[in-house]
Amino acid sequence: MASSTHRRRPRQDRDFAWRPVRGPLLAVAAVAGVALLVTLIVAFRPGGSGGGGQDPAGSASAAATAAGAPERASASSSPTSAKPSPAAPSPTASRRASSPSASATPSAASPARQAATGTARTPATTTAPAPGRIRPGTTYDGVATAYDVGDGDGACSYGPTSDVMTAAMNTADYETAKACGAYVSVRAAGGAPITVRITNECPAPCAVGQLDLSRQAFAKLAPLSAGRIAITWSLLSPATSDTVSIRYKTGSTQYWCGIQAIGHRNPLARLEVRTGGGWLALTRTGYNYFLSEQGTGCGSEIRLTDIYGEQLVVPALAVRPDTVQRTGLQFTRH
Incomplete structure (x- = not known):
């Protein structure tokens, strides 16, 4: 029993020895705990100075802006105030409406598209050649x-x-x-x-x-x-009962020919002949014949273009030198 008592005594003695200071230690611990709790609450409360005094929300906003993302609405903005007013379109909507790609692409049924298509399909008969020195309306x-x-x-x-x-x-x-x-x-x-x-x-x-x-x-x-x-x-561009005639120059054959148009209402801008590869424009001389030096197109179809761009196609005519051959065709009066 002495042994057992002996073992307890030191514990009782320690308990007795610590009793005078247990109260102050508990008080200090309590104060320290409260201080720690207060510090944690202050550090993590909204708007607190945690993270080196930088607002975490502000850091996220700055990072998003630096990355090119749209800036978030502030925490104090309500969902209603964050929405654009119907009377004031957002800048993004305004830019979209005024962007070249949006404004330059009409719908398939729009007049602009129809007009552009009509222009693209305009036949060559209404495409005026480069004007000469004598111009209409001058x-x-x-x-x-x-x-x-x-x-x-x-x-x-x-x-x-x-x-x-x-x-x-x-x-x-x-x-x-x-x-x-x-x-x-x-x-x-x-x-x-x-x-x-x-x-x-x-x-x-x-x-x-x-x-x-x-x-x-x-x-x-x-x-x-x-x-x-x-x-x-x-x-x-006068009224006339005359029609256009074609004349091959003296000496013309299938190997060389000169072609002249007579009786046209409007000045002639071009004379072309039909070839295997399409229309060939002949060179005009100062004596008013269009020459085919190699005989290309001699005796084939002839296409006449006036200075207004109108074109007349004359069916193939026999190569008959110095003979006036009527076509029954005439350019429009302007």
């Missing part, structure tokens, strides 16, 4: 002189004619026979206009804008004694 200033036309033949190679209301065009505006066959309205100051057809070229010293009229035509504007008068002139 009035030109110049001077008029007079000359004796003789039998009416001239640089345009139309041959003799009884038509005396003709004129020779200055070299610049003659433009390698592009003016041949053009009808021109000519007016002197204070007078009535007259209409003449270009059948010849007036070389230097004729100046740009100058017309050398037949004597008969000049006399309708002023006395021949005037010699030289100021005029204005412009291109016409």
